[in-house]
Amino acid sequence: MAKPKILIQLDTDSHASVFDAVVAIDAGVEKLLQYSNVKPDDVRGLVHGAMYTRGPGDLNNTAIFVGGSSVAHGEAIAAAARDTLFDPFRVSIMLDSNGANSTAAAAVLCASSHMELAGSTSVVLGATGPVGQRVCRILANAGGRVYVGSRTLERAKETILQIANANVDPERLLMLESEDNDALEAALSNSQAVFACGAAGVRLLPTIQLIRARSLRVAIDLNAVPPAGIEGIGVMDKGVERSGRYDYGALGVGGLKMKIHKASVASLFETNTRFLDCDEMLTIGKDIVARRTFAT
Numbered sequence: 001m002a003k004p005k006i007l008i009q010l011d012t013d014s015h016a017s018v019f020d021a022v023v024a025i026d027a028g029v030e031k032l033l034q035y036s037n038v039k040p041d042d043v044r045g046l047v048h049g050a051m052y053t054r055g056p057g058d059l060n061n062t063a064i065f066v067g068g069s070s071v072a073h074g075e076a077i078a079a080a081a082r083d084t085l086f087d088p089f090r091v092s093i094m095l096d097s098n099g100a101n102s103t104a105a106a107a108v109l110c111a112s113s114h115m116e117l118a119g120s121t122s123v124v125l126g127a128t129g130p131v132g133q134r135v136c137r138i139l140a141n142a143g144g145r146v147y148v149g150s151r152t153l154e155r156a157k158e159t160i161l162q163i164a165n166a167n168v169d170p171e172r173l174l175m176l177e178s179e180d181n182d183a184l185e186a187a188l189s190n191s192q193a194v195f196a197c198g199a200a201g202v203r204l205l206p207t208i209q210l211i212r213a214r215s216l217r218v219a220i221d222l223n224a225v226p227p228a229g230i231e232g233i234g235v236m237d238k239g240v241e242r243s244g245r246y247d248y249g250a251l252g253v254g255g256l257k258m259k260i261h262k263a264s265v266a267s268l269f270e271t272n273t274r275f276l277d278c279d280e281m282l283t284i285g286k287d288i289v290a291r292r293t294f295a296t
C-alpha cells in the first residue's frame with residue numbers, strides 16, 4: 001500500500017504560514033508536519049528524520065517545503081536541506097518563501113501571453129525585493145533587457161550583482177533610479193512591459209507616466225494593498241486592455257500564482273529527487289499555461 005504523502009513544512013517565521021499549509025492540503029498532501037522558527041543549524045536533524053524513516057522506495061511520498069517571509073533565510077534553509085541529502089535517501093524540496101518564486105513566475109507568464117520576451121525591454125520597479133529580483137532574472141534569462149529599478153542607484157547596482165550571481169547575463173540588466181522622473185520616463189518609453197514589485201501599499205507609478213509610455217504592451221502591479229502600485233490598475237485586472245496595453249493587478253496574477261504553487265507541491269511527490277526553486281517553478285507554470293491554451 002502506498003505510504004501517505006507527508007510534507008515537512010520548514011518555516012523561518014515564528015508561526016509556520018497558514019497560507020502555505022492550506023495550499024499544501026489542497027495540493028493533495030495527506031499529512032503536514034510543521035516546524036517554525038527554523039534556523040540553518042536545525043535543518044540537518046529535521047531532514048535526517050525525513051530520510052531514514054521510510055525506505056528509499058517510499059521516499060517519493062515524503063517531501064520538504066521551505067517557506068516564511070524572508071527569502072534570504074529560506075534560501076539558507078533550502079541549501080542546508082539539500083546539502084544534507086545523499087543517495088539513495090533523498091526527498092524532494094521546494095523553496096517558495098514569501099511566495100516569491102510562484103508570484104514572479106506567474107507575473108512574467110501573464111506578460112508573455114501578450115508579448116515576445118526575447119528581445120523585449122522591461123522596467124521592473126521595486127526590483128530590489130525578492131519578487132522583483134526573480135522577475136528580473138526570469139525576464140533576462142528569457143532573452144530580454146531589464147531596467148532594474150530602485151529608489152537608489154546603489155541598491156539597483158547591488159541587486160544587479162546579486163541577480164548576475166544566479167546565472168544571469170549582467171549585460172541584460174540596466175540600472176534605473178526610479179525616483180529620477182526623467183530616467184524613469186526614458187526607460188518606460190523604451191519598454192514593452194512594466195512590473196511594479198514594490199512593497200505593499202506603495203505607489204510607484206502615477207497614471208500620467210503610464211499613459212505617456214506608449215510603447216508599453218503590458219503593465220503588471222503585484223501590490224494588493226491600496227493605493228495601487230500603478231495608479232489606474234485595478235487589483236482584479238486580468239489582461240484588461242487599455243489603449244493597446246494589457247493590465248494585470250495582484251489578484252489578476254494571483255490565480256496563476258496559486259496554480260503554480262499547488263502544481264509545484266503536487267509534483268514533489270512524483271519523485272524523491274526534485275529541487276524546486278524559481279526556474280523549476282517557472283517551467284511548471286509554462287506547462288500550466290500551455291495546457292490552458294490548448295484547452296481553450
Ligand SMILES: NC(=O)c1ccc[n+]([C@@H]2O[C@H](COP(=O)([O-])OP(=O)(O)OC[C@H]3O[C@@H](n4cnc5c(N)ncnc54)[C@H](OP(=O)(O)O)[C@@H]3O)[C@@H](O)[C@H]2O)c1
Pocket residue numbers: 098099100103126127128129130131132149150151152155156196197198199200201202222223224250251253254257
Ligand atoms: N500576488 C501575490 O500572490 C504576491 C505574493 C508575494 C508578494 N506579493 C506582492 O509583491 C510585491 C513585492 O513583494 P516583495 O516581498 O518583493 O516586496 P518588498 O521586499 O517588501 O519591497 C520591494 C521593494 O520595494 C521598495 N520599497 C519599499 N518601501 C518603499 C517605499 N516606501 N517607497 C518606494 N519603494 C519602496 C524597496 O526597493 P528600494 O528600496 O530599492 O527602492 C523594496 O526592495 C509586494 O507588493 C507584495 O505584497 C504578491
